Amino acid sequence: MSSEEKLLEEVTGSEYKYGFYTDIESDKVPAGLSEDVIRIISAKKKEPQWMLDWRLDAFHKFNQMTEPDWANVTYQKPDLQAISFYSAPVQKKKLGSLDEVDPELLKTFEKLGISVDEQKRLTNVAIDVVVDSVSVATTFKKTLAEKGIIFCPISEAIQEHPELVKKYLGTVVPKTDNYYAALNSAVFTDGSFCYIPKGVKCPMELSTYFRINEGGTGQFERTLLIADEESYVSYLEGCTAPSRDENQLHAAVVELIAMDGAEIKYSTVQNWYPGDANGKGGVFNFVTKRGICEKNAKISWTQVETGSAVTWKYPSCILKGENSIGEFYSVAVTNNHQQADTGTKMIHLGKNTKSTIISKGICAGKSNGSYRGLVKIGPRAENARNFSQCDSLLMGSSCGSHTFPYIETQNKSAKVEHEATTSKIGEDQIFYCNQRGIGTEEAIALIVNGYCKDVLNQLPMEFAVEAQKLLAISLEGSVG
Amino acid sequence: MLKINDLHASIEGNEILKGINLEIKPGEVHAIMGPNGSGKSTLSSVVAGREEYEVSKGTIDFEGEDLLDLDPEERAHKGIFLSFQYPIEIPGVSVTNFLKTAINETRKAKGEEAMPANIMLKKMREKMALLEMDKGFLSRSLNEGFSGGEKKRNEIFQMAMLEPKLAILDETDSGLDIDALRIVANGVNKLKSKDNAVLLITHYQRLLDYIVPDYVHVLYNGRIVKSGGKDLALQLEEKGYDWIKEEMAI
Secondary structure (H helix, E strand, O other): OOHHHHHHHHHHOOOOOOOOOOOOOEEEOOOOOOHHHHHHHHHHOOOOHHHHHHHHHHHHHHHOOOOOOOOOOOOOOOOHHHOEOOEEEOOOOOOOOHHHOOHHHHHHHHHHOOOOOOOOOOOOEEEEEEEOOEEEEEOOHHHHHHOOOEEEEHHHHHHHOHHHHHHHOOOOOOOOOOHHHHHHHHHOOEOEEEEEOOOOEOOOEEEEEEEOOOOOEOEOEEEEEEEOOOOEEEEEEEEEOOOOOOEEEEOOEEEEEEOOOOEEEEEEEEOOOOOOOOOOOEEEEEEEEEEEEOOOOEEEEEEEEOOOOEEEEOOEEEEOOOOOEEEEEEEEEEOOOOEEEEEEEEEEOOOOOEEEEEEEEEEOOOOEEEEEEEEEEOOOOOOOEEEEEEEEEEOOOOOEEEEEEEEEEOOOOOEEEEEEEEEEOOHHHHHHHHHOOOOHHHHHHHHHHHHOHHHHOOOOHHHHHHHHHHHHHHHHOOOO | OEEEEEEEEEEOOEEEEEEEEEEEOOOOEEEEEOOOOOOHHHHHHHHHOOOOOEEEEEEEEEOOEEHHHOOHHHHHHHOEEEEOOOOOOEEEEEHHHHHHHHHHHHHHHOOOOOOOHHHHHHHHHHHHHHOOOOHHHHHOEEOOOOOHHHHHHHHHHHHHHHOOOEEEEEOOOOOOOHHHHHHHHHHHHHHOOOOOEEEEEOOOOHHHHHOOOOEEEEEEOOEEEEEEOHHHHHHHHHHOOHHHHHHHOO
16 A cells, blocks of 8 residues: 555544434334334324325335335345334423423433534524424424515424425325335425525525434425425535444435525435444435425525435436426535445526536545436527536545436537546645645645535535534544 | 755665755755755655654754654654655645645644634735735735746745744745746845854755855765855756766775
């Protein structure tokens, strides 16, 4: 092994900081997937009949589907009969205020560095926290309600805003979209719901924090975000899980609806447990995220992906209305034995639609990272434009990076550009930094952050700082 | 300040330095000249602590401390600066951000507080004026798309900001046109004091017209074969290196 490789192995061999488990009582259904389990989940949530019927329909469709294997990842398929599909921290009664949250849970949030205490919060962010299968805290509800904004757990939305949920659920990601979307439709337990009324600019960042706590469970959250005409919202999600030897399944569905002239900015910092240095354990992150843009609307996906053992995720935009805009900014880091197959789909249907894709992959250790992206221009999408840039940065010589761009155009006036580069952090760059007094770990963080700048710049300020730190941690072993 | 004693160093099994002896005192300017492949750049890399070079024998003492025990960044913290012959590009990292990190990491290593932003900015403006640099420079990605001359000027700018005790300028004159050479040399001269020292590594006499050395050394085949005053450089310019080889009977 050359000195450079040794050095890289040393600095990239890090530990997972969020791997603790909180000992709280939880209400968990027995493992296994069946119609009965779905009925139990629905009953626990006191759901109306239409919701149960919707789930059962999804379950029947799911039963006829098989797990896809086209992604550039290898893993042992999860045994769905061994997973508990519902687990909730036990709470004596419905929470009236944050003071009533289990103190153990509050401690968990503190360890995670998220404050749910509204009084103490300095930054302007409303948070919904989902632990295992249920939402446990939502902040700033009142402030938002004054503007007519609904921000609540989806289970609550099913009870209190059934007309909205019924109208939009499954319209962007249909039940039969793919194997894991169908599974999610059948068993989803919680997630966030958000509605921004016509013409309203949401005054604060909305944020959901997801945490898998219990062993032997999966997390199947569902997020539905509706931005009515000429409205604006910026939404953030973050996620962590305890370190466990087993693989945990996370199969989420996110649907965004941007009506005429609306703008949605959706940012994710994904930091699920990635497994240990030998590839044992870790979260399987199989997620379907998609948004639809009506006339003059804009959806912007920004993701910083550092966690999970296996990631399979393509946040996409359907550019249905004319002049609509789709953007995808991504940093995906894989280290040790992590595998990621991630990218986006930009489906141009309307006239003068525009899309931008900036993807930055970073591979270290023995990991494998793939970019997979589709740019599709439909026959009526006159003057559609796309620009894609897919870069990969390799650290060491035991990792792999792959790019799979798909371009399909059915309209002659379309302009599609694709640029790609692959580079390595050189010994030269590190020595140059060292010579100026910058230690190797700090140097790698500096170089990586420089490389990701175009994506990090898209994140809201306070999140960008977090993301920079997270990148440094996932690559450097500077665990506090 | 710097004492190099019987230094032997090799890369991939090839011995490049074969017993270097050199002493530099505060306030002095030394120049090392020599033909291609004589070991000039190897010497600067070994002093700065580049890891590919293996030191098989000898010592490097800097202000009473054995440099060979220290990592490159620790040597930088002690006040050793190397102006690179080929400065490295770091995309996406601005000149400001890079310098801020370098200065504050050095201060941290010395147990000092980070430099307040307003003081840093003031200092940057001052040093940029000294080197006749454009303001827009600060927000550009480090060395990315810089011309050869801009890269060298940026090296000296960093030196001015970091205020080292010993500055090693590795072929800083190459790639500079005559105006840029004058500006860079002028900058180096203004930064000189009785407390710091400069080691110039160069092929040509022309840099020495601007930065006048106290001592000139000729490096040949891994050894310093001749030392003298600034006149030695003129002699070399006139006669080339062959007469030294003859004189030394090598």
